[in-house]
Amino acid sequence: MRRIPLPLVPVCGVLLLVASCGSRAAGSDEGRAPGAPTGVTAVAGSATSVHVMWNAVTDGPGIGSYEVYRGTTKVEEVSGSQHMVDVSRLRPSTMYAFTVRARDTDGRLGPRSRAVRARTPAMAAADHSAPTRPLKPAGRTVGSRAVQLSWGASRDARGVVSYDVYQGGTKIHSVGGNQTATVVTGLRPGTAYVFTVRARDAAGNLSPASGPLRLRTPGTDDGRNTAPAGFTATTHRTGGAYYIDLSWVPPRADGVITEYQVQLDGTAATSLVWGGTPPRGRARYSFYTGEAAGEEHRVRLRARLPDGTWGGWSTERTVTTGG
Missing domain, CATH: 2.60.40.10 (Immunoglobulins)
Structure with a gap:
């Protein structure tokens, strides 16, 4: 088996939506509209x-x-x-x-x-000065799926409008500028998190990130509930080159999933990132692997979840070019 080293390159993933058909069981919610959202x-x-x-x-x-x-x-x-x-x-x-x-x-x-x-606050004319960094972040876990965070207030010449909470590089929460504590929900049990906070003023200027706050939620999570399901891999030949064709069902998550990582032969091969709203349903994606026939490859993928962490890996599949 010859490995094809591929760099980690952000690309625009192309998904094809496959509609599924099925019938509802007797006594189900057929014919009833959904309820009104709460906690707005x-x-x-x-x-x-x-x-x-x-x-x-x-x-x-x-x-x-x-x-x-x-x-x-x-x-x-x-x-x-x-x-x-x-x-x-x-x-x-x-x-x-x-x-x-x-x-x-x-x-x-x-x-x-x-x-x-x-x-909305008044527009600050020609304001290019960002708020100061939020200081002394602190926090504690609240059960296995939530954390309570707090931080010191930032200073700004014209006032802080909001604070954004990040997990890794992903914005996951936002609160008003007069609030220096919040509860973040929708997390995973048994998972290590790194939170930071940034202040925003009326002109949209963002402060530097606070120091990192590291917390681990209690419990266990083997990743199976967050792994893409129904994962398959095949190959095809086009223009003298071979491509691996992937298909999967996105994991269910409390939020939108916009990024996946593909691993080829144990090494990160490529990332799929959507600029807009990802489609729902079965997804498909193809990527280049080389021109040689008879090459065996192992492939799997995982999703970046709305809480900013990576979900579990899909089942690993083995494919052979030209096979």
Whole structure:
């Protein structure tokens, strides 16, 4: 077996959505629209944006998407696995009311959530000065799937509008500028996390990141619940070269998955990153492996989860070019 060393290169993954058909069991939620989202919050992120978050709707059939409204106008629509969004192109110094509605996979639209309000701050003219770094981050675990975080307030000449919480390099939470503590949910048991906090002012300037805060949630997690399912790998030949064709079902997660890592023969081969909302359903992706026939390769992949950690690896498959 000859290994094909490939660099880790961000590429645009192409997914093909395969519809699935099936019947609902008697006594199921067929014909019932999803309920209204709960736990909706809205926090100004800058003079022209508001960060809206909500809890997943779990009653009734599967959720296909969420719609976010500013007043009576729909301003955003995200996949059913996503539970937060930044609403942009707003006016400074303006009060807005937001609601969220869930649409199930059969197209039924549920009722609006309760309205939540947020006021955008005044625009700071020619403000290029970022807030100071949040100091002394602290935290503790709250059960196996949540942590409580706190930090020292940042300083800014014109005021801090919001704080963004990151896990690794992924933004996972946001709170108002007058808040220096929060609870982050949707985490995995038995997992090590590294959190940082950044302050944002009305002009959108971001502070340097706070010092890292390392916490491990109690319990165990073998990764099987976060691994891509139904993983298959085959090869095909095009233009004198061989390609490996992958297919999988994305893992269920409390949020949107936008990135996967492919491992070839025990080494990172490539990353798939979506710039927009990933499609739902079975995914397919192909990548180049060389021009020689009869080469055997081992391949598997994993997803970067909404909490910023990598999920479990899929089952490893072995393929032979030209086989």
